Amino acid sequence: MIPELGLIEGRFGRIWDEAERGYVVRTLADAGYGFYHYGPKADRPLRREWRVAHTPAHSEALARLGAEVRGAGMRFGIAITPVGSTHPFDDEARADLKRRVADLDAIGIDDLCVLFDDLRGDMPELAARQADVVNFCADLTHASRVYTCPTYYSDDPVLDLVFEQRPQDYLGEIGRRLDPAVQVYWTGEEVCAKAIEPAHLERVAGELGRPVCLWDNWPVNDGARMSRFLHLRAFTGRSADAAQHITGHAINPAIQAHLGCIPALTLPMLYDQRERYAYGAAFAAASRALLGEEFAAMLQQDIAALQDVGQERLGARAERLRARYRAIDHPAAREILRWLDGDDLMTDDEVQTQ
Known part of the structure; x- marks a missing residue:
């Protein structure tokens, strides 16, 4: 059901x-x-x-x-x-x-x-x-x-x-x-x-x-x-x-x-x-359906850095990730780049005023 x-x-x-x-x-x-x-x-x-x-x-x-x-x-x-x-x-x-x-x-x-x-x-x-x-x-x-x-x-x-x-x-x-x-x-x-x-x-x-x-x-x-x-x-x-x-x-x-x-x-x-x-197989199936095999495999490799480490603690890895996703012409790749650049990071003031 x-x-x-x-x-x-x-x-x-x-x-x-x-x-x-x-x-x-x-x-x-x-x-x-x-x-x-x-x-x-x-x-x-x-x-x-x-x-x-x-x-x-x-x-x-x-x-x-x-x-x-x-x-x-x-x-x-x-x-x-x-x-x-x-x-x-x-x-x-x-x-x-x-x-x-x-x-x-x-x-x-x-x-x-x-x-x-x-x-x-x-x-x-x-x-x-x-x-x-x-x-x-x-x-x-x-x-x-x-x-x-x-x-x-x-x-x-x-x-x-x-x-x-x-x-x-x-x-x-x-x-x-x-x-x-x-x-x-x-x-x-x-x-x-x-x-x-x-x-x-x-x-x-x-x-x-x-x-x-x-x-x-x-x-x-x-x-x-x-x-x-x-x-x-x-x-x-x-x-x-x-x-x-x-x-x-x-x-x-x-x-x-x-x-x-x-x-x-x-x-x-x-x-x-x-x-x-x-859940691992579900992520793989969904990412392949939306991104294609190559992009999905890359995202699977980087998921720990993107989801668990976080933007502010990536250090030197951030530039390596930028280089990887800059090479992909896809809106989802551009979202990763935008996030790496800090464009979608929020502040407490934003939450309090919205």
Whole structure:
């Protein structure tokens, strides 16, 4: 059993251009992915400046993306993070939400995502107010599916450290108050989960009163620490038996559009092959399919340096890697060169301001 697979473009960092995103759409659609949710943190009219509409040019670009996604056989969704709409959830907030949901509907969406991830949690009646906002938007939108992501989207105690201690019974209350049709994104036991097991998902579903849609933070590599590494390896620590406990499995992509499709292609293999799945063989098959035999073999040789050592510790190896990948005329090779040159490395300030 393969659950509905998708991509939630919900990372920090550089926004892909249309060519990069188009490549990802085509590649994932061909691999059997079923939905694409657009919501990069750097798209300010969807987050920090959500009350302000996209420019006409940007709205047209998103409409083209939606048409491309649907043309490839996937559902298209847009994610909005309505910062400050819950406290107070007053007439002004309702008017702004009504206008912005109409804007997104006009672009053309199958799915609407109303997200609260990475927002402060020390607010009174947090679960109740967030559920009110989501239900309000769900009643307005023409989209046939609605998703949300709570502020505490994992058991990970780092969320309590960064966003204040989560309210008691936060997950249970938000589950009871949300419209039963709303799907809830969840990352697992950790923000970047090393493993996602059926027993954990079953427990969370019981607490929330519904199965979750996985927001899998692999191969995402945003932020000041993770952007120093290329996330290339195939999926590990994910059980195919999780399928019976979730509504879908969405991945959060890497900054590097072409390279990130290598691990993306291994997720359907994991579910399809089950106990026959081997992550090394899956990486080899996916990289050969996307890069060709010679490039894939080279990447296999260098994967430890690129994924484990990291950009800042390569030393003299960096120039040798530049020479190797400069000789390859391929967008993925150019992504490696860009990363080696530090062009996609992020800072903490970027994350805090996006």
